[in-house]
Amino acid sequence: MTEKKTPLLDELEKGKWPSFVTEIKRAAVKSPASAELLQVLERSYAERRGHWKHGGIVGVRGYGGGVIGRYVDEPETYPNIAEFHTVRINQPSGFFYNTKTLRTICDLWEKHGSGLTNMHGSTGDVILLGCKTESIQPIFDDYSEAGFDLGGSGSCLRTTNCCVGPGRCEHACYDTLEACYNITNEFMDELHRPMWPYKSKIKFSGCANDCTGAIARADISVIGTWRDSLRIDQNAIKEYAAEEFPIQSAVVAKCPTHCLTYNKETQELSVVAEDCTRCNHCINLMPKAIQAGKEKGATLLVGGKSTIVQSAFMSSVVVPFMKMEVEDDFEEFKDTVRRIWEWWDENGKTRERIGETIFRLGMGKFLRETEIPPVPQQVFRPRANPYVFWNQEELDQSGTAMDGSEVKNYNK
Amino acid sequence: MAAKLDQGPPNYKEMLPPVILENYGKWKYHEIPRPGVLKHVSETGATMHSVRVASPRLVSIDFVRDLCVIADEYCEGFLRFTTRNNVEFLVGDEAKLNPLLAELEAKGYCVGGTGASISNIIHTQGWVHCHTPATDASGVVKAVMDDLYEYFDSMKLPAKLKMGLACCLNMCGSTHCSDIGIVGVHRTPPRIDHDKIRKGTEIPSLVASCPTGAIRPDPKNKSVIVNNDKCMYCGNCYTMSPAMEIYDAKNDGIAILIGGKVSNARSAPSFSRMVIPFLPNNAPRWPETTKAIRDIIELWIANAHKGERLGEWVERIGWERFFSLSGLPFSDMLIDDYIFARETFRTGAAFKY
Numbered sequence: 001m002t003e004k005k006t007p008l009l010d011e012l013e014k015g016k017w018p019s020f021v022t023e024i025k026r027a028a029v030k031s032p033a034s035a036e037l038l039q040v041l042e043r044s045y046a047e048r049r050g051h052w053k054h055g056g057i058v059g060v061r062g063y064g065g066g067v068i069g070r071y072v073d074e075p076e077t078y079p080n081i082a083e084f085h086t087v088r089i090n091q092p093s094g095f096f097y098n099t100k101t102l103r104t105i106c107d108l109w110e111k112h113g114s115g116l117t118n119m120h121g122s123t124g125d126v127i128l129l130g131c132k133t134e135s136i137q138p139i140f141d142d143y144s145e146a147g148f149d150l151g152g153s154g155s156c157l158r159t160t161n162c163c164v165g166p167g168r169c170e171h172a173c174y175d176t177l178e179a180c181y182n183i184t185n186e187f188m189d190e191l192h193r194p195m196w197p198y199k200s201k202i203k204f205s206g207c208a209n210d211c212t213g214a215i216a217r218a219d220i221s222v223i224g225t226w227r228d229s230l231r232i233d234q235n236a237i238k239e240y241a242a243e244e245f246p247i248q249s250a251v252v253a254k255c256p257t258h259c260l261t262y263n264k265e266t267q268e269l270s271v272v273a274e275d276c277t278r279c280n281h282c283i284n285l286m287p288k289a290i291q292a293g294k295e296k297g298a299t300l301l302v303g304g305k306s307t308i309v310q311s312a313f314m315s316s317v318v319v320p321f322m323k324m325e326v327e328d329d330f331e332e333f334k335d336t337v338r339r340i341w342e343w344w345d346e347n348g349k350t351r352e353r354i355g356e357t358i359f360r361l362g363m364g365k366f367l368r369e370t371e372i373p374p375v376p377q378q379v380f381r382p383r384a385n386p387y388v389f390w391n392q393e394e395l396d397q398s399g400t401a402m403d404g405s406e407v408k409n410y411n412k
Numbered sequence: 413m414a415a416k417l418d419q420g421p422p423n424y425k426e427m428l429p430p431v432i433l434e435n436y437g438k439w440k441y442h443e444i445p446r447p448g449v450l451k452h453v454s455e456t457g458a459t460m461h462s463v464r465v466a467s468p469r470l471v472s473i474d475f476v477r478d479l480c481v482i483a484d485e486y487c488e489g490f491l492r493f494t495t496r497n498n499v500e501f502l503v504g505d506e507a508k509l510n511p512l513l514a515e516l517e518a519k520g521y522c523v524g525g526t527g528a529s530i531s532n533i534i535h536t537q538g539w540v541h542c543h544t545p546a547t548d549a550s551g552v553v554k555a556v557m558d559d560l561y562e563y564f565d566s567m568k569l570p571a572k573l574k575m576g577l578a579c580c581l582n583m584c585g586s587t588h589c590s591d592i593g594i595v596g597v598h599r600t601p602p603r604i605d606h607d608k609i610r611k612g613t614e615i616p617s618l619v620a621s622c623p624t625g626a627i628r629p630d631p632k633n634k635s636v637i638v639n640n641d642k643c644m645y646c647g648n649c650y651t652m653s654p655a656m657e658i659y660d661a662k663n664d665g666i667a668i669l670i671g672g673k674v675s676n677a678r679s680a681p682s683f684s685r686m687v688i689p690f691l692p693n694n695a696p697r698w699p700e701t702t703k704a705i706r707d708i709i710e711l712w713i714a715n716a717h718k719g720e721r722l723g724e725w726v727e728r729i730g731w732e733r734f735f736s737l738s739g740l741p742f743s744d745m746l747i748d749d750y751i752f753a754r755e756t757f758r759t760g761a762a763f764k765y
Contacts, residue, residue: 011697015561018521026472046695047661049539050539050545054650055543060415090421091421092427095494095495096428096490097491100489102477102479106473115473116470117470117476122534129541137415145416148421167436170442180424181421189418209677213495217674223676256679288440306578306582308646309621314681
């Protein structure tokens with residue numbers, strides 16, 4: 001094959017940040033498909049437009065998702081990427097790997113595909129970038145044999161994802177890695193066989209720092225928290241004071257609820273536990289001295305999504321505190337999300353995310369029909385308008401126009 | 413042999429290095445001894461160092477194999493990736509930390525992305541693999557991170573700064589909730605291919621896909637009509653139907669949004685807000701985009717309090733002050749006119765001139 005020039009992309013091999021162009025070129029040494037990808041991309045850079053055809057439905061036997069079909073718009077010019085599909089492989093919790101596993105991923109991908117990957121897709125999957133239609137089933141068979149499964153795509157439960165959790169973080173309020181693993185396995189059918197109005201994502205973050213961006217990037221956001229008081233180690237506070245750490249200005253003054261008091265004389269920090277909203281700021285700044293409480297669990301928030309169609313939504317609080325225990329197999333969580341999905345499946349329109357369904361039909365209706373109790377923690381503030389729906393059957397209608405018998409009197 | 417169905421992901425427990433298995437859930441605190449290096453200390457007294465290395469996310473299998481060689485030599489064969497697509501080498505044996513750092517430096521890896529730094533940019537497929545982009549992802553990210561590299565391997569910012577890039581308004585990833593969001597935008601309505609619509613488009617779904625109700629059925633033609641006055645070029649109709657092609661090389665480009673965050677620390681999570689409605693797709697280096705982002709970041713560095721995220725700074729000084737300080741032109745394009753617009757108007761008389 002003659003060497004084709006890529007002057008625009010070559011510019012992006014300069015500079016300090018690692019270069020994706022270098023990576024495509026490395027893959028191109030072994031893969032004609034990657035070599036052609038480089039050519040198409042160079043053209044896109046010159047023409048300032050993409051060259052991939054619309055859509056494409058491909059997959060494996062037994063599943064309704066997991067593979068994203070893609071075709072180049074000039075297959076005669078670029079026969080090696082006429083088909084250039086993506087396979088999503090479900091990543092291990094927390095993106096932890098041993099090198100044996102990573103090498104297996106690489107060897108199988110060298111055998112079947114372009115040699116290009118994304119580590120990782122935004123939802124969490126290992127992205128195998130570029131293969132032919134005829135290779136999809138053999139790819140799945142080989143990866144399956146090696147202990148991997150596909151991730152999600154389409155109107156299903158997408159691949160779940162979590163933060164590093166208790167694997168390496170002192171802030172973790174529940175076992176995010178185990179929750180992610182256990183709950184993914186529980187809902188394999190919902191993940192592999194699209195059956196819902198639209199996509200649904202779950203992300204598990206161990207604390208309010210939300211290192212997976214669960215509140216903005218998942219329909220079901222599980223954010224670790226605690227219910228009792230912050231734990232303060234006064235000796236450690238004194239050590240921070242000794243190092244002239246600005247406890248008053250950097251920590252106390254920035255507390256959103258002003259529930260911290262620092263006594264400069266005694267070098268003691270105190271908290272009014274019931275006023276703390278567990279934002280994690282003080283813990284972040286003084287991790288050696290301040291810890292989460294002992295009674296740990298998670299807040300369940302629902303409805304997060306990006307722009308299309310009705311603006312971006314953040315998830316909002318549905319269950320303020322929920323135990324997330326390995327011992328009881330995350331039963332309360334599983335039970336609650338089953339009710340939530342069932343309601344959405346029943347009420348959601350085609351391509352309507354659950355946040356939009358709740359917005360359209362009302363949070364009150366959603367809570368009533370999923371049997372989740374309404375509590376003040378679910379709102380920043382109560383409604384300002386008086387347009388309230390009442391359940392007519394619960395009102396006393398005897399002797400009123402509503403019972404049909406006294407209509408004449410009412411008209412007088 | 414038939415594939416095993418529904419076996420789920422590999423068990424993470426087999427992926428954890430010994431030091432984590434022994435100290436799982438027992439971590440007491442952590443420190444950042446130098447940019448790119450985290451030191452975690454356990455209740456047992458054990459320590460582990462994590463060395464964070466930049467990745468372009470779009471990588472070859474040989475990149476991954478290179479990582480494996482390093483992990484085998486210094487980390488007992490274990491490593492992880494972060495939620496921002498960086499790589500972390502997990503070092504249980506402290507004696508191996510400095511040799512690892514020396515090797516990474518010798519091989520040209522970029523160590524950084526911790527603390528008050530600019531870490532990796534969460535980004536999408538762009539012209540590499542998607543059919544709906546209005547800009548590229550990998551190229552813009554490379555250009556921006558090259559330009560701002562000094563903030564990746566240091567920790568001299570007022571607070572951490574997170575960036576997200578999405579190549580269209582689907583906004584895959586974290587653009588809507590990042591300190592700085594880079595979004596590919598169109599500026600011209602779709603071109604309808606009536607033949608294609610007749611051949612295989614579900615017209616009701618296509619009509620329903622439009623946020624502004626700009627598309628209506630045209631039964632006479634067995635097609636649809638687009639009211640160009642109501643179209644704001646989101647491209648969602650093209651997602652639903654190949655007959656609604658919308659890319660326009662001359663008019664596609666990038667919008668810049670700022671001030672979003674997901675953490676709850678101090679202030680509630682917030683969306684990023686548009687401050688620049690359009691910058692051109694000037695490949696391969698996108699100089700207008702890199703300059704605009706650098707200017708915003710330098711303004712924040714010069715004016716923010718210590719510990720103040722970009723959005724927290726702007727909310728404190730007021731958006732009107734941000735525009736006067738930055739010199740960015742304010743236009744009606746930045747005033748919301750969609751569903752939740754009203755709550756963004758200033759319903760008070762307190763503001764700065």
